[in-house]
Amino acid sequence: MRLVTFTRPGKLQQEVGALGAGDAVLDLAAAEPLLRGQSMLDLAAAPALLDKARAAMPKAPVVEGAKLCAPIPRPPKNVFCVGKNYHEHAKEFAGSGFDGGAKDVVPPFPVVFSKPHTSIIAQGEKILGHLDPTGGVDYEGELGVVIGQGGRGIAKADALKHVFGYTIINDVTARHLQKRHSQWILGKGLDTFCPMGPAILTADEVPDPTTLVLTTWVNGEQRQKAPVADLIFDIPTLIEAISAVITLEPGDVIATGTPAGVGIGFNPPVFLKSGDVVKIEISGIGVLENPVA
Known part of the structure; x- marks a missing residue:
């Protein structure tokens, strides 16, 4: 459903x-x-x-x-986001010069940051790229996990029982701000920089989320394609790690990370510009498509 x-x-x-x-x-x-x-x-x-x-x-x-509208226009908390969670993207990020001198190409533990609810927009709404004064707007297609039954200290073995469903998220990023401020919330949390949707595919339809496949296009050109099975830290691990210290509530959203193929992976980097259209599809969930203004 x-x-x-x-x-x-x-x-x-x-x-x-x-x-x-x-x-x-x-x-x-x-x-x-x-x-x-x-x-x-x-x-x-x-x-x-x-x-x-x-x-x-x-x-x-x-x-x-x-x-x-966005399926959850205002989650109970900021959207939880996970950085560097696909092996090939971790490599391209480390080699891009935007990683701020991080020592580990592949992180030993999940890298978790957040995006405020004011960054959330719906399918078809405009990403306001001009809000980034540095001209470094990039896309990141991601699988979003929506929590159903909440809790703290959720065990990995029980984690999928706490999932309400799955959606699509574009973790839009102002790369120069991300690098400049080290902590990523200012580079990731700009207004309109979290397109979400179009729907939530309920968890009963997805017995094994690792079978889902994510694909991203920019202006019709395929940029990203990867199975969720390629995650470094899988969904149960992420739920266990976050809930160990923060109580998860119904409707909380976790963006699980992006695969290789983002704009900073090009040499030179290819950033989004006004008029570009980013389209992300995840099998079973649908298509999230947003123009850049």
């Missing part, structure tokens, strides 16, 4: 729906009144509500003119 957050024409209130045939937005609340007024955070926190949504989907009508 692919769940979405959407608005109706002329309305500001966000609602939860599902994607049907042809990616049409389905009105789950019309088929199940108990879902009216519920948010994606509510569904992540309550398995019974998710069951109601699943039962309602075959009877749900199409919402004409629906506009997609």
Whole structure:
């Protein structure tokens, strides 16, 4: 099941729906009144509500003119992000000159930073590249993990039981700011620098997330393609590491890292410019596409 957050024409209130045939937005609340007024955070926190949504989907009508929002426009915390988590990307980052003199090409432990909710935008919305005064805007296609049942001290063996579903994230980065400030939040957290969506593929549809494949195109040119199986630190390891010290809550989002093929991997680097379009696809989830303004 692919769940979405959407608005109706002329309305500001966000609602939860599902994607049907042809990616049409389905009105789950019309088929199940108990879902009216519920948010994606509510569904992540309550398995019974998710069951109601699943039962309602075959009877749900199409919402004409629906506009997609980010699936979770405002997570409980900043988006957790993981750096240098594919072997080939770790190598290209280390050789790019933007790594700030890090000693380890492949990190011995997960590199975790965050992006504020003000950086989150939806499918189709514009990445405001001009907010980076240094002209070093880059893309990073990533698998996003959405937490369902929360907790602290989650064991690796139990971690996937705490996953609500999976989405797509573009960890857009201002490379010069990332290097300049060493800590990455200023280079990663600019407004609009976290496109997310289009949907959340529920975890029951993904018994083994390592089978998912991520592909990124810029202006139709394929730049990235890798299976999630290539992660250095897999999803259970990331959940265990983060929850060891921070309580995870329903709706928290973890961006798991990007594979090789980003703009700084070129010689010279190829940064995004106004008019470029970044398209990211993950098998089963859909396509996240955003223009650069």
